[in-house]
Structure formats: C-alpha cells, structure tokens
Amino acid sequence: MKIIxxxxxxxxxxxxFLRIQTDEGITGWGEPVVEGRADTVRAAVAELADYLVGEDPLRIEDHWQVLTKGGFYRxxxxxxSAVAGIDQALWDIAGxxxxxxxxxxxxxxxxxxxRxxxxxxxxxxxEVADLARAQIEAGFTAVKMNGSAELGxxxxxxxxHQVVARVAAVREAIGPDHDLVVDLHGRASTAMARRLLPLLEPYLPLFVEEPVLPEHTANIESLAQATSIPLATGERLYSRHDFRDVLGSGLAVAQPDVSHAGGISEVRRIxxxxxxYDVTMAPHCPLGPIALAASLQLAFAIPNFLIQEQSVGIHYHQGGELLxxxxxxxxxxxxxxxxxRTDRPGLGIEIDEExxxxMAAIGHRWRNPVWRRxxxxxxxx
Incomplete structure (x- = not known):
C-alpha cells in the first residue's frame, strides 16, 4: 500500500482537516491546525507531503521520526501540528x-x-452559575470556565475578589458532587497566580489550568508549593522534550493537544x-471532530487518563459545529x-466528505482576539 x-x-x-489517500482506497483523516494559523500549517503539510507521497502509510513511527527530524530545523x-495531523491520519489508515x-x-x-x-x-x-447548572442538568459531571477576563x-x-466570586458561584451551582476546572489561560503573572490560588482553594477545583504562561513553566514548582490545588499545563508544549522539566516540578495534570504535540504517537509517549511522575492526563482539545476522536483513542489506551476536553457548543463555534x-x-x-468506547476501526468516526x-468552499480566517489593558x-x- 502506498500514499498517493x-x-x-x-x-x-x-x-x-487533512485527508490522506492510498492506492488501495483506504483513506485516513487528521486535524493539523494551529488556531489562527491554519494557512501556515497547511503550507507545512504541503511541504511534508513531498516526502510522504509514494511511501507505505503503515510505517508510522519511521515517518514520524523523519518528519520531525529530517528537515534539520525542528x-x-x-x-x-502539521506532523500531528499527518500522524492522526496514518493511525486512522492503520486501524x-x-x-x-x-x-x-x-x-x-x-x-x-x-469522562x-x-x-x-x-x-x-x-452568568457562569446558570451555564454550569445547565451543563450538569445535561449530564456532565464536570465543567470548565475561564477564571477571569484580562488581568493586570x-x-x-x-x-x-471578582475572580473568586465567579468560581464560588459555580461551585454553589454544581454542588460538591461535581467537578470544576478553572482555566487562567496564561493571563496571570506568577505573582498574581500566587495571590489567586490560595483564595480558590476553598472551592476545590479539580485543577487550575495554565496558571502561568508556558514560557514561565519554571515557576510552576514554586506555585505548586504555595497551594493545595492541582496545577495543569501543556496545551502550548509541543513534545515530550518540552514536558521533560515541567513534569518533575509538582505539576499534577499534563494537557498536551493531540493536534499540536506531534499527534497520537507523541502524546502517547508524553x-x-x-x-x-504520578501526573495524570487531561488532553487539550477545543477543536474539531477528528482531533476529539484521536484524543479519545488515547483516552481509552493510557492508564493515567483523568478527563477529556471537548468542544461541542463551545463559544468559538460560529459558522460550523463539530457534529x-x-x-x-x-x-x-x-x-x-x-x-x-467503540470498536469502530481507525479513529472511530466517519467523516462526511461532502x-x-x-464547507471548505466557505473556509475561514479565524484569528484570536488581541486584548489591551x-x-x-x-x-x-
């Protein structure tokens, strides 16, 4: 079998989305994207395609090694993210x-x-309390919220205290039998995170996500020592090498994204x-159906899985929905x-190619907001 x-x-x-076709009629799908940089990643996929066309799609690990290291600059x-989507599609073909x-x-x-x-x-x-209550009534046992808007x-x-009050309102709305995740989204400085985290402790978040920016992950150790709240990070770390130092810092939850961190192959290694390090996994995935399907294949296979993000109905969805x-x-x-868990082959989903x-004829030019104080x-x- 060859990639055509x-x-x-x-x-x-x-x-x-990425579609890889083979000469035996087996098609694999992947989701290689950096949100706000879709065309840039698309160009990277096209460059990597020069190597892949004509190759055996089942040599997944060998392709991963060449694609990540064969271009010298890494x-x-x-x-x-380009490699991640290719890797997902190759696993889909293998399945x-x-x-x-x-x-x-x-x-x-x-x-x-x-979960x-x-x-x-x-x-x-x-209005987070009402929204949280509605998700619990819909059957979810955990919700996630941004802890704040922009922060000085x-x-x-x-x-x-406004941040704390919002978290308190959600905890009151969902009660002690359900979980709450607070995402600081890298909006807090280390000093601000150190101030906030102890104030959130009475509300027992499942974890606080990205308490500081990824370039400040060296500070997670001091934050972990300052709070009993489990700390999480990883959506902006792209390899096991990026995770190497932070895993021993007191981090409780790792959050690699299967569409950013080298795909199924690399996230399994992470x-x-x-x-x-006794660190659990809550993979990042505010993306589309292929990324979620790939994330779930990992969730069913890794022993230290904690919980999975999913984007059905998320506020980013305008003009298209996951389903x-x-x-x-x-x-x-x-x-x-x-x-x-299902036993459907590959990633376990069937993409509606039509x-x-x-929708590709419509496309998008999505960019994340630029905020100012x-x-x-x-x-x-």
Missing amino acids: SLETFVVPPRWL GGPVLS KTYQRPVHALLGGPVRDRA MYAWIGGDRPA PIETPANT AAMAET DYLIDPGPFRFVGGHAE AVIR ADGSFTEW
Whole structure:
C-alpha cells in the first residue's frame, strides 16, 4: 500500500482537516491546525507531503521520526501540528487496514468510557452559575470556565475578589458532587497566580489550568508549593522534550493537544513519561471532530487518563459545529458525562466528505482576539 495524496481543507469555524489517500482506497483523516494559523500549517503539510507521497502509510513511527527530524530545523507549533495531523491520519489508515480501533493497536483498552467536561462562560466569563447548572442538568459531571477576563500584572483587591466570586458561584451551582476546572489561560503573572490560588482553594477545583504562561513553566514548582490545588499545563508544549522539566516540578495534570504535540504517537509517549511522575492526563482539545476522536483513542489506551476536553457548543463555534462533519454523531453522544468506547476501526468516526468539501468552499480566517489593558498596553488573551 502506498500514499498517493495529501489534501487539506480549511473549514469553519477555525479548523484544518487533512485527508490522506492510498492506492488501495483506504483513506485516513487528521486535524493539523494551529488556531489562527491554519494557512501556515497547511503550507507545512504541503511541504511534508513531498516526502510522504509514494511511501507505505503503515510505517508510522519511521515517518514520524523523519518528519520531525529530517528537515534539520525542528520543533515549534507549526511543524509539530502539521506532523500531528499527518500522524492522526496514518493511525486512522492503520486501524482501517487491520479493521481495529486505534486504541487496540496501542495495546488495547484500559477503560470502557472516558469522562468528559463541558465549557461554560466564554472568554470573559459571565452568568457562569446558570451555564454550569445547565451543563450538569445535561449530564456532565464536570465543567470548565475561564477564571477571569484580562488581568493586570497584580490586580486590585476588587478584581481579585471578582475572580473568586465567579468560581464560588459555580461551585454553589454544581454542588460538591461535581467537578470544576478553572482555566487562567496564561493571563496571570506568577505573582498574581500566587495571590489567586490560595483564595480558590476553598472551592476545590479539580485543577487550575495554565496558571502561568508556558514560557514561565519554571515557576510552576514554586506555585505548586504555595497551594493545595492541582496545577495543569501543556496545551502550548509541543513534545515530550518540552514536558521533560515541567513534569518533575509538582505539576499534577499534563494537557498536551493531540493536534499540536506531534499527534497520537507523541502524546502517547508524553503520557508514559507523565506516569513516571504520578501526573495524570487531561488532553487539550477545543477543536474539531477528528482531533476529539484521536484524543479519545488515547483516552481509552493510557492508564493515567483523568478527563477529556471537548468542544461541542463551545463559544468559538460560529459558522460550523463539530457534529456537522460526521455521517454518524454516535461516537460523540455522551452518556452521563462520558464517551463510551467503540470498536469502530481507525479513529472511530466517519467523516462526511461532502460536508467537508462544501464547507471548505466557505473556509475561514479565524484569528484570536488581541486584548489591551486600560492603559493601551498588550495583555494576554
């Protein structure tokens, strides 16, 4: 079997899909994208295609090594995301070739269902208590919210207490039998995170995500020593090498993204590394159906899985929704806040190719917001 083509599709709301076709008629799908840089990643995929066309798609590990290292200059979100989508598609082809789900090829399932969480509140969280209550009523057992809008380097007591009050409102709405994740989205300075985290402790978050920016992960150790809240990071770390130092810092939850961190192959290795530090996995995935399907194949195969992000109904979705691209949305019908394991081959989903082609004619030019403080200076989104 040989690869005969790689074709990418920029589709709403902000995704990039990849289709790899073979000379035996087996097709694999992947989702290589950096949100806001879809065309850049698309160009990277096209460059990598020069190597892949004519190759055996089942030599997944060899291709991964060549694609990540064969160009001499390595790493970064664009290259690792391009490789991630290719890797997903190759695993999809392998599963379809052997008529087995990817998790079976990774050593077989270790669980029958994967716990999911739902997003509430948007970028600048508001009315979070009602939204949280609605997600619990819909069957989810955990919700995630942005902890704040933009933050100054060291916020006023009033703005600090607003963050705490929002978290408190959600905890009251969902009660002690459900979980709450607070995402600081890298918006807090180390000093501000050190101030906030102890104030959030009474509300027992499942974890606090990105308490500081990825370039400040060296500070996670001091933050972990200052709070009892489990700390999480990893959506902007792109390889096991990026995780190497942070895993031993007191981090509780690793969050690599299967569409950014080198795909199924690399995220599986990151999970194995994390296990040696007693760190659990909550893979990042506010993306489309292919990325979620790939994430779930890992969730069923890795022993230190904690919970999975998913983007059904997330505030980024305008002009397209995750289920719009599936022939059968069954794999993403969550029961009791969980995704049930299936034995469908490959990634376990069937992409509606007509819908992809139709929506690719619309495309997108999604860019993340650029935020500024009251004094006009740039601040983290």
